[in-house]
Amino acid sequence: MGTATAVSPATIFTETSAVSLPARRIVVADELGYCWGVRRALDIITDAADPADKIAPVGDVIHNPQVVERLRERGVEGTASVDEAVSRGFRRVAITAHGMGPHLAREAEAANLTLIDTTCPLVTKVQRLAQKLVRQGYFIVVYGDGYHPEVKSVIAWAGTSKALAAKKMIDLPWNARRGEKGEGKVPPPRKVAVVSQTTKNVDELMAFANQLQALVIPEGGEFRLCNTICEPTSERQHALKRLVERDSVDLILAIGGKKSSNTARLADVGRQMGVESHHIERPEDIEDGWLSAASVIGVTAGASTPDDVIEDVVNVLVAKGYAAPEGGIRPVDPEYVPAF
Ligand code: SF4
DSSP states (O other): OOOOOOOOGGGGGOOOOHHHHSSSEEEEESSSSSSSHHHHHHHHHHHHHOOOOEEEEESSSSSSSHHHHHHHHTTTBBBOOHHHHHHTTTTEEEEEETTTOTHHHHHHHTTTTTEEEOOOOOHHHHHHHHHHHTTTTTTEEEETTTSSSHHHHHHHHSSSSSEEEEEEGSSSSOOSTTTTSSOOOOOOOOOEEEETTTTTTTHHHHHHHHHHHHHHHHOOOOEEEOOOOOOHHHHHHHHHHHHHHTTOOSSEEEEEETOOOHHHHHHHHHHTTTTTEEESSSSOOHHHHTTTOOOOOOOOOOOOOOOHHHHHHHHHHHHOOOOOTTTOOOOTTTEEEEEH
């Protein structure tokens, strides 16, 4: 373990580079942390927040415990359902950035509650696309985690029994190519479309889609892959790849709430590139053993990770003897709107 450098945690983001790079240093992905959709949702909810007229987001407003706690202080408290919100005396409920099925708006209206919808427009796009594909006769496979609210919302908006979530071929009810016959053989229907949870890894999506396509295409089958991984998620994954390739990173710390799917994917990207990678929620999660052989530490963060948590992690690493990231963390472009 190294000793603390002369770099002050308070000034880490204004330090300029030395002529030669420090042996033990921190490098930061040029796209990390809060995505456009999460910032937008938090702006909507904090603008509406009022401790005298509390808001109950149904589910986690954001997969980050630190932010959830701060919102609670402003009168924003998560609830499991509209019924629970009513029983706890709330008069306002909210849909989180992950989206919800159409039932939520109906339930809120029936209970005479005001509904605040912070669904990310990039999630809404997937929900509408699923509806359109159903109208076109496709069986919908949502590549993603079946328990995740976004995936549940897409399936709910599809509004059909011919839709399911899957991450592996074994999650599907089909085990044979179209036209294959025999005991226990279950081929897929003629038209199958795949959409993705917005926060998934594009390489893994393509590997899954290639396997499924091989079952669907024979005998006149139609297969459609809709890459609905959102631009901010792709950018974070690409930025991490660039960081690993450019800076010979020894260790990656992906910062984000334990339930954050996109943070978990970032750690996966690091591992797939052969770099030891850990998904951490807060600085206390860093284990000294990880640092013993790590000279260059790459830092990235999921779409629901606030800037100050990233700064806390960097500050702890600085205190452990790593030089602060050259150039600091890239500031947010307030004009940015992703493609969708
Ligand atoms: S990860 Fe993508 S889809 Fe999800 S909230 Fe952020 S921008 Fe929207």
